[in-house]
Amino acid sequence: MNNQSLSIIVESTVIIGDVRAENDFVVHGRIEGTVRLPKNTVTIGPTGRVKGDIYARRIRVEGHSEGKLYGQEGIVIAKGADVKGSLLSPRIALAEGGGFKGDVDTNVKLEASE
Numbered sequence: 531m532n533n534q535s536l537s538i539i540v541e542s543t544v545i546i547g548d549v550r551a552e553n554d555f556v557v558h559g560r561i562e563g564t565v566r567l568p569k570n571t572v573t574i575g576p577t578g579r580v581k582g583d584i585y586a587r588r589i590r591v592e593g594h595s596e597g598k599l600y601g602q603e604g605i606v607i608a609k610g611a612d613v614k615g616s617l618l619s620p621r622i623a624l625a626e627g628g629g630f631k632g633d634v635d636t637n638v639k640l641e642a643s644e
Contacts, residue, residue: 541577548582555586557593568602576610589619591628 535553539545543559554571557578565572565584572586578593589601593607599605599617609627617634624630 539578574611 537551537553537554537555539557539561541558545559545561545564548563549555549561549565551567551570553567554573555565556573556575557580558575559577560579561582562580563582565580565582566587567586568586571588571590572584573590574580574593574595576592581596582593583598583600584595585600587602588604588606589599590606590608591599591611591613594612594641596614598616598618599613601617601621601642603619605617605619607613607625607628607630608624609625611625612629612630614630615632617630617632618638620636620638622629622634622636625632
């Protein structure tokens, strides 16, 4: 993660709508909408839930995600995660004990788009 700045969505927070940011982002709460961080990292913590598409440089899921994940550099699905949807990234890692249901495309070149 980028040490310069970090946004944290705490467990009691619910965001309904699209999110854009210029810094790394950690979700412990819930987001329903599109998340766009084309130059940074999105982490969905163990209590985090995102229902919607995520566009980021790197994506790490430890909680729940439902939607398309577009990771320019990579996507990591950690132990205990629950991911439903599409993974589009040149590098994808699925840890033992991580859950995934959907389709995968590693034959993509994603550009940083605002």
